[in-house]
Amino acid sequence: MGRTAAVVAEYVRATGTRCVFAYPGDPIIELMEAFRAAGVEVVAGTREGTAVFMAEAQAMVTGRPGVCLSTLGPGSTSIVNGVAAATWDRAPLLAISGQIDIGREDLVTHQVVDHKLLFSPVAKWAGRIDPRSVDAVLRKALRLAVAERPGAVHLTGSAEAFAAPAPAARIAPPPLDGAAGGVRVQRAPGGPDPAVLLRSARRPVVLAGTAATRCGASAGLVRLAETAGAPVVVSPMAKGVFPEDHPLFAGVLDMACHRVVWDLLAGSDLVVAAGFDPVELLRPWTLNTPVLHVDTTPNVDQVYPSDCELVGDVAASLDWLADGRRGEPRWTEADVAVHRTRLRTAYYAGRVQGRLNPTDVIDVVRAGTPPDTVVTCDVGSHKLLVGQGWQARAPRGVLMSNGLSSMGFGLPAAIAAQLALGEVPVVALIGDGGFAMTATELRTAVARRLRLTVVVFCDGSLNRIELKQRALGYGGTATRLDDMDLVALAGAMGCDGVRVTSVAELEQATTGLATRTGPLLVEARIDPAQYEAQF
Structure with missing residues (x-):
């Protein structure tokens, strides 16, 4: 007999997944150790909300289930958005949250949230890991995650359950091809x-x-x-x-x-x-x-x-x-x-001569990166231009949240994609609003010497909402962003950074991206006037 945590780890490993994303907590200590022992790397995000986006992006780029781990209470509530994103973005995801022992769950209130009620509306299934049924539960969870249409499955487990012995089982994952055959x-x-x-x-x-x-x-x-x-x-x-x-x-x-x-x-x-x-x-x-x-x-x-x-x-x-x-x-x-x-003419409508326009950023970065570059994109006005203007050369070459359309996806997604793809170049194209939500993940990229490039479209605004406020004759309530020195912020986290305000400066900054050995942050100070002409 092996421990229940080891069965979980071996099932994940058998899917071909070589890293899971987590934020540690007491109930999942045994589970994280089981993954380490199985040769599956546990990658720590700076918070649970970014770890689950990393797992979603890993699923998008590989086609295999992504896996994230969280602790109980606030750890589990923090991944709800990412679980919902995976379900609406049709990305196979296995999310596992710790919980107190089932014998005390109905009596204790501190940090106890009913995971079945919490995750059932946003996942394909919310189940429980128990030593007596862990084999069947993992098979069901993985099969459901990839079955058409794919999405997220959430499992709950306690420290006691993970440490308990499980009946001997042959690790036999279900078919992981979700598409129908005939x-x-x-x-x-x-x-x-x-x-x-x-x-x-x-x-x-x-x-x-x-x-x-x-x-x-x-x-x-x-x-x-x-x-x-x-x-x-x-x-x-x-x-x-x-x-x-x-x-x-x-x-x-x-x-x-x-x-x-x-x-x-x-x-x-x-x-x-x-x-x-x-x-x-x-x-x-x-x-x-x-x-x-x-x-x-x-x-x-x-x-x-x-x-x-x-x-x-x-x-x-x-x-x-x-x-x-x-x-x-x-x-x-x-x-x-x-x-x-006609489409191309409409795409470039609203460009301001002599300024750095959003379409300029997309064109210059695309021209300065190899054909197989994978791009991740956050949510905002820039996403609509990236979606139309970035020329994709192969499937899974552009990763975005467009089902739930959740902000904060772009940077953690780029980190996960770079970890999964190795030498394939990865670029994150994100707005300053989305970057502000996840900026500290730059430190994760630095610590792992990932050679990804992060380009931030800086216009000091949550532009999509501000444009809609303006159309209604309202002021920009809560949509203006305080100016930040992103180059200094990058430097504080050990990341190279450069500020650009023109096409020429951006071209210079993106020269030699394919030969970099660490991450680069590009603070692109854009003129947002083109957005208004577009939308």
Whole structure:
């Protein structure tokens, strides 16, 4: 017999996870030691709220469950936001919180929170680790976390439970491929055949989402797009699933220039929703265009009506549609080029000559980084421009919270991505508001000599809300940020820092990023006028 904590650690290790993120506490001491003994590194965040974002980002970039640990009471309440983010961002996450012994849980009030009630609304399951059932509980937790649609699972365990012996068990994780294997057609009574629906469309558009990424459907998307001559729009969290330098790439939904992209969809006569998850919609779906639903799950959201559904592996569904496609391509590359020119013009609207604009920052950083660079992004006005303007070269190359859209994600996500990816360059593009929430995590990056680059868009404002206040004729109540010397702050934590106010200074600061051996903070003093023109 081994200890219960060892069974938990071995299950996590068997998934291929080599580090978990935590903030220590009494009830999880035994569990953290079990992870260390199993060869799984325990990475301490500066607080529980950033540790859980690190675990979420690790899941996003690897496709395997991320794991975070917290203590009881305030430790568990501090990870609620990150657990909810993983669920709404469709990232498989296993969150484990300590608790007092179950025999005292109903009698003691100090630091005791009912985890079942706390986490059930924001997780796929809230369970308990017990020595007698730990084997089955870990299998269920891992399977649920990755099952379509993936999300967070929360488990509670006490110090006594973790230290207690567990029955001998063979560590046998469940399948960790969440996507469905086959494809089945589901139609409303009298609904159309999907192949006929696509064949009869004169102006089809493909809208690809995160399930296409999870299913590895990039090749299928390209094949269907080229066979049908259909432009491809992607959702923000699916950036890179379709090559953004492809002539049929038509932009990102609900980011900057959203009206141009919605106009393209409105002008189509069929939307092929390929793994698109409505959780990413920032605006109501108002299209009257017919939709062919292609996803790992049925169209249970009913955000858009669809009389015909292909349910199963998205890649297999797209291949099947391409196999049945007949006739000439419906759009020409010249047609799509006109749309792309309009999109590009709208993207650069509002630039102020001679100033450092938000789009300048994105363009310069993209030009100064290798093609395989992974970018993480926080929430704010800058995210909408990054979502549209950063050219992603591969799936999982852009990490953002766009389901729950939680601020404070960008910096901890970059740290986790750099730990997971090793030599692959990682850049965090974050606003000064999001940076203020997580700035002390720079010390974590320094301590581990991570060669990530953190670029902060500094405009002294929570811009998205301030613009909405202004539109209503109100002043900037609680949306102005006190000025901070971020270069001095970085230096206090042992991090290199540089302040830039122009394109030339930013170009100089980003020269040689790929050869750095430690983190760099770039304080980019931007002119926010472009935001107002955009939004």
